[in-house]
Amino acid sequence: MLKPSFGAIAHDNGADVSIWSYHASRVELCLFDEDGEQELARLEMERGSDDVHRLLVNGMTEGARYGFRIHGPYNPTEGHWYDPTKLLVDPYATEVDRPFRYHPALGHFGVDTADLMPKTILRTHQPVTLGKPHFAPGGLIYEVNVKALTMQHPDVPETERGTLAALAHPAIIRHLKRIGVDAVELMPITAWIDERHLPPLGLTNSWGYNPVAMMALDPRIVPGGIRELRETVAALHAEGIGVILDLVFNHTGESDVHGTTLSLRGIDNRSLFRHVTDDPGTLVNDTGCGNTLACDHPYIRRLIVDTLRHFVQNAGIDGFRFDLAPVLGRHWNGFHPDAPTLRAILDDDLLKDRIMIAEPWDIGPGGYQLGRFPSPFLEWNDRARDTFRRHWRGDAGTTGDLATALAGSSDLFAPTGYGKTRSVNFIAAHDGFSLFDLVSHQHKHNEANGEDNRDGHNENHSWNNGVEGDTDNAAIAQNRVTDVKALLSTLFASRGTIMMTAGDEFGRSQKGNNNAYCQDNPLTWLDWDGANDDLIEHTALLSKFRRRFTALQETDILTDAEVDWVTSAGTPMTVADWEMPDRATFAMILKTHDRDTGKNVRLAILFNRGREPSDFALPDGRNLHWQNAFSGKQGAKLALAPRSVEFWVGT
Numbered sequence: 001m002l003k004p005s006f007g008a009i010a011h012d013n014g015a016d017v018s019i020w021s022y023h024a025s026r027v028e029l030c031l032f033d034e035d036g037e038q039e040l041a042r043l044e045m046e047r048g049s050d051d052v053h054r055l056l057v058n059g060m061t062e063g064a065r066y067g068f069r070i071h072g073p074y075n076p077t078e079g080h081w082y083d084p085t086k087l088l089v090d091p092y093a094t095e096v097d098r099p100f101r102y103h104p105a106l107g108h109f110g111v112d113t114a115d116l117m118p119k120t121i122l123r124t125h126q127p128v129t130l131g132k133p134h135f136a137p138g139g140l141i142y143e144v145n146v147k148a149l150t151m152q153h154p155d156v157p158e159t160e161r162g163t164l165a166a167l168a169h170p171a172i173i174r175h176l177k178r179i180g181v182d183a184v185e186l187m188p189i190t191a192w193i194d195e196r197h198l199p200p201l202g203l204t205n206s207w208g209y210n211p212v213a214m215m216a217l218d219p220r221i222v223p224g225g226i227r228e229l230r231e232t233v234a235a236l237h238a239e240g241i242g243v244i245l246d247l248v249f250n251h252t253g254e255s256d257v258h259g260t261t262l263s264l265r266g267i268d269n270r271s272l273f274r275h276v277t278d279d280p281g282t283l284v285n286d287t288g289c290g291n292t293l294a295c296d297h298p299y300i301r302r303l304i305v306d307t308l309r310h311f312v313q314n315a316g317i318d319g320f321r322f323d324l325a326p327v328l329g330r331h332w333n334g335f336h337p338d339a340p341t342l343r344a345i346l347d348d349d350l351l352k353d354r355i356m357i358a359e360p361w362d363i364g365p366g367g368y369q370l371g372r373f374p375s376p377f378l379e380w381n382d383r384a385r386d387t388f389r390r391h392w393r394g395d396a397g398t399t400g401d402l403a404t405a406l407a408g409s410s411d412l413f414a415p416t417g418y419g420k421t422r423s424v425n426f427i428a429a430h431d432g433f434s435l436f437d438l439v440s441h442q443h444k445h446n447e448a449n450g451e452d453n454r455d456g457h458n459e460n461h462s463w464n465n466g467v468e469g470d471t472d473n474a475a476i477a478q479n480r481v482t483d484v485k486a487l488l489s490t491l492f493a494s495r496g497t498i499m500m501t502a503g504d505e506f507g508r509s510q511k512g513n514n515n516a517y518c519q520d521n522p523l524t525w526l527d528w529d530g531a532n533d534d535l536i537e538h539t540a541l542l543s544k545f546r547r548r549f550t551a552l553q554e555t556d557i558l559t560d561a562e563v564d565w566v567t568s569a570g571t572p573m574t575v576a577d578w579e580m581p582d583r584a585t586f587a588m589i590l591k592t593h594d595r596d597t598g599k600n601v602r603l604a605i606l607f608n609r610g611r612e613p614s615d616f617a618l619p620d621g622r623n624l625h626w627q628n629a630f631s632g633k634q635g636a637k638l639a640l641a642p643r644s645v646e647f648w649v650g651t
Contacts, residue, residue: 010061027068086112092215135319145430165224178540286365319355456514606644
């Protein structure tokens, strides 16, 4: 069994506890009673030549609650925030006894915070039996806000709603299987703290992208800790569904100089966070969250790798999505695809077969790194996202860009993918408009966030079909459903891994809020009673279709030998055709294997973004017999419906 590098490790007679700090002068281990309320002892730890502070604690057993107090200079202008009145959570904690709650005292020097802080619980974990990951590139990822998914599900018992365990409920699994989910990607479930501006507004962080403890699961949504995660993963695996964790290794919830001292800041702020060169008191803010982890530091690198190993070894996790991932590859002189931390992840024996997904941008210098992560990292592709949106909005000159995205984005991934696309294609994610809001709102509506609608992206490449927001106009409502179907069809027709956010398959709305991170309420909780079953069925059919034809799930970048691009007249697209700015129709015709029939066939995917039907002639030079894959209608000449994508099989 692989042991963690630091933290508390139980054995027969007690526990070995260790923590790293270079600048600390003294480290005390604080033991608490079983309720985590009364401090029982402070034990001084012994510093080694490697700057690891260690202590063998006889009688410290499973379930013991503890924290650290660390002494050293308090000199923020030099990057030091040592304050022994601050109880600190072990960075290697795998369980905490309560959620983090923001309080101003957590950032005030000289104020004891033991009564405000979660206590680390000593746990020993039994490793699971690992096989190959239950997900492979090319499949469908379903992005999930754990609490929002089930808070309003009528079939989930009220006591389970909003928890990770609810994902294993038969009603949820039934839905996942109906729409063909290959893996769920869980938005952060590790312990986080609210941003300090939220409590005065009566708001709370509902997304979890503000972590404190990297390994400990947040008790609000995973009350059963690692056991609950392990059992939920096993239940999903039994149904052929993989589990991917979205993790945040770019910053901590300790924020900027006005923030809180909870863990790493009080352990060794100057070493473990990035600072402006020659100005150790100024934190680098490549994340927009107040601080940036020094992922090039050996301790942070070890913490990251050990965290990933913990979740694989003790819960059977299939892969990870990394928030603001360029931070993982940053040195003092910028991003490097072969950075030691990225290499350490990919070369680790336990991790090397897991799925790794990068969000390939941050807000720092040179922070946009789409296409530059090392293979086999998959990457969120916002270029494809914007192309899908702009094409269906009606923007001029998008046909060629759409074809490139459909074919696997060779412009981005051919140089680094060894002939494979590493693209994760999506149209909507947790961050931004929901898919239905994308076709219902021209502008963002974030007033409920308390920032006078200043937060969130202003340009969303969205449209409202004639009326902003909710409408009683039946025609507009139907047009929005039609547009969602076309967007979903485009996504499922694209080469690469595809992702959709929970609820987008049935028309979820956030009333135009495109930054709903602080809306832990019915605005973001999925409205299962109001779900559009027509959209669900459309998604289910698309998923079955994608699995049926091998060309749609392959990850090789499409070549000219595998695809023909044709006009509505059935003739090959010319340069002039590609450059026609207002082109409404075209088709991609793939050579593919049909798993249902066992035959090699042609698959024609027809696009019409126009507002009127369009006559379409499918090529019949090889005496192909064409049949609509959904309706069964036959014939090589057809009227392609407005605002639609159709799939035709030629045999």
